Amino acid sequence: MSRSIAVFVLGLVILGASAASQALELTGPLSQGALVRGQVAPGSEVRLNGDPVRVTDDGRFVLGFDRNAELRQQLTVLAPDGSRRQKTLTLAERDYRVQRIDGVPGRTVTPSEEHLARIRQEASQVREVRDTDSSLTGFLGDFIWPASGRITGVYGSQRIYNGEPRSPHYGIDIAAPAGAPVVAPADGVVTLAEPDLFYSGGTLIIDHGFGVSSTFLHLSGFEVTVGQRVRQGDRVARVGSSGRSTGPHLDWRMNWYQVRVDPNTVAPAPTAGHTP
Template sequence: MRTLVFLFLAAMALSVSAGTQLRGSFTQGGVVFGKTAPGARIVQDGEKVPVSPQGDFVIGFSREAPEHSELTITLPDGSLERRDLKIARRDYDIQRIDGLPERKVTPKEEDQARIRADQAAVKKARARLDQRIDFLQGFMWPARGRITGVYGSQRVLNGKPKWPHYGVDIAGPVGKPVRAPAAGIVTLVHPDMFYSGATLIMDHGHGLSSTFLHLHKILVHEGQRVEKGQVVAEMGASGRVTGPHLDWRMNLRGKRVDPQLLVGPMKSE
């Protein structure tokens, strides 16, 4: 945990220029919030970045992001500003989890259609892209408890290497309240996905979304607006788990980013 706290503090930075300000975590899995001149256009590594009418925007870096990321800002007067962002490299742990139902580790052929349908629903929910800037209000922990899994760690399930873990796991009892980490719009409510069980996704604007997995009960509906701190679900043990916990993940326009870098160290309950 001390290493993560150091990473969080070291990665937080402020970059200021005549036209653009950047603040956030310049590291793999990090998220950076920006402010530029209204009407400016921004491109990150060849991809267009949404900019609000007020000049607000958000960018991020994937788990395996290279050392440099190029940001190109075209200001309203036509002048260009290029920023070479240096991205800190992270070392990821290996996490071994045993005791999972074997079918959840190696699905049977009849499970594949269900898994593909789940993946399509999640992809659609995360594809929302609008001008809301709910992310500017900052983020809070959706629940407090013992952290049992962190972003980026390589997962070995029942002895079999699998995909890295892309969220933060918070242990707690079934029924513990789960709160919205920031305001947003609910884009997915699913009662039972193959891997993630009861699943909830909410969008915070500009393609930045939170996903909550393994829930016991979901207390909101698709299309509903929720406010920061509002109770939206109950912690559970559905899907592929060995015990009750909340798996909180965040995505930014196709990039899997680290929720812990947005909230910092967890205060004790």
């Protein structure tokens, strides 16, 4: 090989390495409430607004943005060759509905001091479970809907119970008959199965890895136990009306650690108001 050809080939190798170190792909809507998955060169480090983000060995990661996330987010990628890339993510601002719900049991709208102590303990338990930081990779695949039925509540809506404004709704409500099956939307491991939490009644959480989890509320029963590994489509629970509920339905929620995200950003959109 002549010296000129050798230099040319070496130049291509260097250019190729440089391009790989700068690679950054994002999948998902850049908006408030979104779960966004990404790809960088293997061995890279990722930071969101200065905080480290866990990355798989092959360079994949996930980010979550809450209901009222700042519209400008700073993503930094530190490549294996030492190069640094900074990208400003501009999120789309979302408008949220106002939803009025009457006929809710009064004790769940204005709980007693005794109930407040229970609520705080249960909230702490759920937060601890949602902080699970496993190496599972179920979050990387496509998600499916966990139940079929009419959509009666959406992520982010301002809830007014019995005429009193309360916290926003952070899930998707799917109306379905009591006892209807609930299936795993993606692969994972069951990390919580509580039959009677104050607000959410029968509550199940599945860890999909890297901080991503699905939570199912108001259940009437479980088909799985804590620690059980599940595959997408496996039956995990039954629809109910436990906790703060006015009728049988499934409330499906998703989190990235403590960040509450919209399941609609990873699952196909419902057709004609119904799940597929």
